[in-house]
Every structure is written in C-alpha cells, then in structure tokens.
Amino acid sequence: MRIHVPYMCRVIPAVLGTKPEPCKGLSAVPLNGDRILIIRKGSLPADSIWFLEVDSKYVRDQKKVLGTEVVAWSKGVIGVSEKPIVISGPSGVGKGTLISMLMKEFPSMFGFSVSHTTRAPRSMEQNGVHYHFTERSVMEKDIKDGKFLEYASVHGNLYGTSIEAVEAVADAGKRCILDIDVQGARSVRASSLDATFIFICPPSMEELEKRLRSRGTEAEEQVLKRLRNAEAEIEQGKSSCIFDHILYNDNLDECYKNLKKLLGLDGTTAPSHQQCKASLKSNGVDLQSDHTVSKADNKILITSGIPGSENASKNLSVLLLLS
Ligand SMILES: Nc1nc2c(ncn2[C@@H]2O[C@H](COP(=O)(O)OP(=O)(O)O)[C@@H](O)[C@H]2O)c(=O)[nH]1
Numbered sequence: 001m002r003i004h005v006p007y008m009c010r011v012i013p014a015v016l017g018t019k020p021e022p023c024k025g026l027s028a029v030p031l032n033g034d035r036i037l038i039i040r041k042g043s044l045p046a047d048s049i050w051f052l053e054v055d056s057k058y059v060r061d062q063k064k065v066l067g068t069e070v071v072a073w074s075k076g077v078i079g080v081s082e083k084p085i086v087i088s089g090p091s092g093v094g095k096g097t098l099i100s101m102l103m104k105e106f107p108s109m110f111g112f113s114v115s116h117t118t119r120a121p122r123s124m125e126q127n128g129v130h131y132h133f134t135e136r137s138v139m140e141k142d143i144k145d146g147k148f149l150e151y152a153s154v155h156g157n158l159y160g161t162s163i164e165a166v167e168a169v170a171d172a173g174k175r176c177i178l179d180i181d182v183q184g185a186r187s188v189r190a191s192s193l194d195a196t197f198i199f200i201c202p203p204s205m206e207e208l209e210k211r212l213r214s215r216g217t218e219a220e221e222q223v224l225k226r227l228r229n230a231e232a233e234i235e236q237g238k239s240s241c242i243f244d245h246i247l248y249n250d251n252l253d254e255c256y257k258n259l260k261k262l263l264g265l266d267g268t269t270a271p272s273h274q275q276c277k278a279s280l281k282s283n284g285v286d287l288q289s290d291h292t293v294s295k296a297d298n299k300i301l302i303t304s305g306i307p308g309s310e311n312a313s314k315n316l317s318v319l320l321l322l323s
Pocket residue numbers: 087088089090091092096115116119150151152154155159160161179180181182183184185
C-alpha cells in the first residue's frame with residue numbers, strides 16, 4: 001500500500017481542542033517538517049491512517065479563519081481516490097476543449113489542476129481559474145522552495161503544477177485533471193503521483209495550424225514557435241513510454257467519446273463506489289488491536305502480533321511514504 005504525502009489526502013474538518021485527551025490505541029510517527037502520521041488500532045483500514053499537521057501554515061490560517069485555538073488539522077487517507085488524469089498534446093490540438101467538455105458534463109467528478117505560468121493572460125483568461133499568472137522571480141523561488149510537483153519551460157515561458165493545486169482538487173473530493181506538456185508529463189511519471197497519461201494528437205500538421213490560427217490567441221511569432229515545437233512534442237508523445245493512451249482529435253465528438261470510454265465514463269466500466277470500498281478492504285492494511293509501529297527511512301513498518309514471534313512477520317505491513 002502506498003501513501004502519498006502530501007497530496008492524495010482529503011481534508012477532514014476535524015479540529016482538535018486545545019487540550020486533547022490522551023488517546024488510547026493511537027500510534028504516532030513524526031514525519032518530515034510539521035506532519036505526524038497517526039495510525040489507529042483495531043479499526044477499518046479506511047478509517048485507520050491519517051496525517052496530522054501541527055503548526056503548519058494551513059493550521060495557522062485556520063486559526064485566523066475560525067477565530068479559535070487550533071492545535072492540529074487532520075488530513076485523512078479515506079476511501080480510494082481515482083487516479084489523476086494527465087493530458088498532454090501540442091498547442092492547439094484541443095486539450096482545453098476536451099477538458100472543458102469533461103468538466104461540463106461531470107462537474108462533481110473532475111477538478112482542474114490550476115497551473116502557474118509566467119506567460120501573460122489571454123483576454124478571456126481569469127487569474128486563479130485558467131492559470132495562476134505569476135512573476136518569473138516568484139515562481140522560481142517557489143520552485144526552489146519545493147512547492148511544485150513539476151515544472152517546465154514551454155514556448156519560452158515557465159509552467160508548473162504546484163502541490164497545492166493538486167491537493168485542492170483532492171480536498172474537494174474530485175478526480176484531478178492536469179493539462180501539462182510532455183516534459184511535465186515525464187516528470188509526473190517519474191514522481192510518486194500515480195496517474196493516467198493521455199496524449200492528444202492532431203490529425204495532421206495542417207489541421208493543427210488551422211486550429212491554432214483560428215483560435216486567434218497568439219501573435220504570429222508565437223504561432224510559429226508553437227508549430228515548430230509541436231513536431232518534437234508529437235514525436236515524443238507517440239514514441240516515449242510516458243503515455244498510457246494516444247487519442248486522435250480529428251472529429252471532436254468522436255474524440256470526446258473515446259476519451260470518456262477510456263476513462264470508463266461510457267457506462268460500461270466505471271467502478272462503483274461499492275466496488276472501490278470492497279477493493280480497499282481487500283487491499284488495505286488490516287490493523288489488529290495489538291500492533292507495533294516503527295519508521296525506517298521512508299517506510300513505516302506495522303507489525304501485528306507479538307514482535308519477534310513467528311506470526312509477526314506474516315502480519316507485517318509496509319507503508320511507503322513518497323513525497
Ligand atoms: N509542464 C507543464 N506544462 C504546462 C502546465 N500548464 C500548461 N502547460 C502546457 O503549456 C503549454 C502551453 O500552454 P498555453 O500557453 O496555455 O497554450 P495552449 O496549450 O495553446 O492552450 C501546453 O502544452 C500546456 O499543456 C504545467 O503546469 N506544467
């Protein structure tokens with residue numbers, strides 16, 4: 001079982017009082033920075049593991065918002081969250097159009113990861129909705145400070161996915177969609193974020209140019225740069241092993257139908273909530289009331305039964321902490 005820190009967690013609005021009672025049956029493992037992993041004994045896997053943030057920026061902000069004393073905030077690992085979806089493809093191929101269609105048809109299911117960029121906003125674009133439009137120096141500092149899951153220089157500007165952007169979608173209980181370039185997709189592939197990777201291809205370079213020009217959002221110099229970059233992007237998208245699926249966006253409705261099909265949204269393969277719950281029960285950690293917890297590097301070892309006894313090794317669960 002893998003636990004991703006800090007994303008893939010959902011915020012449970014459980015505020016502890018100023019003087020929490022000593023809790024029986026809880027194991028606490030201090031992690032990096034201001035996080036503690038809590039494991040509760042003798043409970044269902046779905047309700048047994050969560051993180052506590054102590055005196056983090058989030059906790060301090062909540063103190064202000066709630067106007068009350070808050071000592072910690074819990075971020076629970078509950079249920080099975082669906083894999084995020086990474087969508088890549090050359091500029092003008094129709095990524096944004098397909099993502100908008102998906103979000104419009106399934107508003108409560110998907111959430112868009114709002115990237116940061118140093119490029120100037122287009123006339124219809126809103127800060128915080130389409131992108132977080134950012135100064136290069138600010139973004140570079142945030143990258144240095146480890147706030148980004150991935151970033152890349154694309155068509156002369158910096159683009160990046162902040163950890164907070166992905167976390168915000170997970171916190172809302174939605175499946176995250178990332179619209180990022182091939183370099184970004186490669187970085188996410190190499191990260192701990194388990195995602196579904198989809199590459200969108202144009203039917204031809206002529207059609208791509210037509211779409212890019214007819215969108216009318218770029219100056220000629222930018223159009224030419226994007227078309228030049230498109231050839232390499234398509235080659236990498238098709239030949240690398242980054243992507244799980246390649247979709248051709250020739251006829252839009254057809255492509256959208258295929259996208260829904262591979263996401264299991266055409267009514268044939270979508271997993272039900274019950275199925276998710278069942279798979280969690282069979283794959284999750286079966287915590288018994290007598291277990292010990294220890295930490296070694298990025299692993300949390302949970303041993304049920306009496307340590308050192310013959311049965312203990314059979315009941316060893318290892319949680320990998322990947323950040
Ligand atoms: N690596 C990375 N690429 C991004 C991110 N956000 C957007 N992009 C990519 O940057 C490229 C340019 O995006 P944009 O300027 O909005 O132009 P458009 O693709 O023509 O709409 C596209 O390939 C996007 O997929 C991000 O957070 N990270």
